Amino acid sequence: KQEVTQIPAALSVPEGENLVLNCSFTDSAIYNLQWFRQDPGKGLTSLLLIQSSQREQTSGRLNASLDKSSGRSTLYIAASQPGDSATYLCAVSTGNQFYFGTGTSLTVIP
Amino acid sequence: GAVVSQHPSRVICKSGTSVKIECRSLDFQATTMFWYRQFPKQSLMLMATSNEGSKATYEQGVEKDKFLINHASLTLSTLTVTSAHPEDSSFYICSVGRGGTYEQYFGPGTRLTVT
Numbered sequence: 001k002q003e004v005t006q007i008p009a010a011l012s013v014p015e016g017e018n019l020v021l022n023c024s025f026t027d028s029a030i031y032n033l034q035w036f037r038q039d040p041g042k043g044l045t046s047l048l049l050i051q052s053s054q055r056e057q058t059s060g061r062l063n064a065s066l067d068k069s070s071g072r073s074t075l076y077i078a079a080s081q082p083g084d085s086a087t088y089l090c091a092v093s094t095g096n097q098f099y100f101g102t103g104t105s106l107t108v109i110p
Numbered sequence: 111g112a113v114v115s116q117h118p119s120r121v122i123c124k125s126g127t128s129v130k131i132e133c134r135s136l137d138f139q140a141t142t143m144f145w146y147r148q149f150p151k152q153s154l155m156l157m158a159t160s161n162e163g164s165k166a167t168y169e170q171g172v173e174k175d176k177f178l179i180n181h182a183s184l185t186l187s188t189l190t191v192t193s194a195h196p197e198d199s200s201f202y203i204c205s206v207g208r209g210g211t212y213e214q215y216f217g218p219g220t221r222l223t224v225t
Contacts, residue, residue, distance in 0.1 A: 029213040043116075043203055043218035049140075089153060093212040098144065098205070100153045 002027045004033055004092055006101035014109050021075040021104045023090035028068050035064050035075050036089045038103070044089065048075070080108045112215035114206050122223045123194055130190045131220045133204030139184035142207040143201050144214065145177075147200045154203060160187040194224040 003026045013019050023033070032051045035045040048057045048064040050073070056065040063076040073090055083107050090101045113136040121127055135144055143161045146154040154219050158179050159167045166179035176198075178190040191198055205214040 036216075041201075041221065044216040045213070049213055086190075091154075091214075093214070094126065095212060098156065098214055100155075107154050 002030075002092060002094060002097070002099040003092060004099050004101040006088075006090060006104050007106065008104060009102065010105040012107040014110060015080060015082060017029075017080050017108075018076065018078050019080055019106070021077070021088050021090075021106070023073040023075070023101050025071045025073075025092050025099070025101075027094070028071050030068065030092045030094055032093045033064075033066055033073050034091050034093070035062075035073075038087045038089060040087075046089075077106075080106075082108045082110045084108050111155040112140075112206050112208065114215050115216035116202075116204055116220050118220060119218060120221045120223075122225060125195055125224055126193055127217045128190055128193055129222060130188055131202055131204075131222070132219055133187045133206075135185045135206045138204045138206075138208075140206040141184065143181060143187040144205045144207060145187075145189050146203045147178060147203065148219075149200055150204060151158070157189075157191065164224075191222065194222070196224045200220065 005024050030048045034049045035047045050066040052090045061078040066073045087103045087105045089103045091097050113135045113202045113209045117132045143160040148154045150199040160179045162181045174199045181187040201219050203219040205216045
């Protein structure tokens with residue numbers, strides 16, 4: 001069964017820092033990997049989707065990479081802002097099955 | 111992306127009653143919808159896969175008689191929590207699957223509190 005792990009579980013950084021969130025998965029047979037943002041008590045906002053054939057995707061200050069063979073993905077956030085504070089979840093798709101990571105709770109201190 | 115709505119956003123009910131949560135795909139027809147549950151400070155756990163016109167597929171450990179799922183149309187799936195208990199209090203999120211890219215689009219979630 002696919003297991004998805006995110007490290008660190010929590011992260012606190014001063015505003016302006018660049019940071020990296022990590023996601024690892026045990027079964028490399030995936031269709032895609034998505035990064036989501038979740039604010040407290042809210043639903044999920046999709047940030048980036050990387051298909052299994054892709055190596056990275058970029059959107060604004062966000063860059064996500066995928067190394068399928070090693071079962072790893074990273075989410076890079078440049079020039080962090082207090083508004084980036086949220087929980088970040090990665091999820092892998094194996095077709096109709098979607099497996100979520102445990103999440104990284106990010107706090108950006110003004 | 112797809113737009114997915116859920117109703118209600120919050121519901122409080124008494125123990126022993128049933129609660130229905132709706133999930134709607136607003137801008138495309140979805141043959142497959144998914145229901146997740148999220149406990150505080152935990153990740154999302156898939157409960158069941160809802161297939162239009164057929165029975166839902168439940169994950170191991172999820173009671174199908176307690177969590178009734180109906181996917182009667184290509185734009186609507188409902189989750190009914192029957193005989194709710196306080197331990198059913200949770201955040202329930204639905205998603206809509208897009209087959210070609212296997213991408214999922216999530217609803218805003220429903221906070222259920224059972225007193």
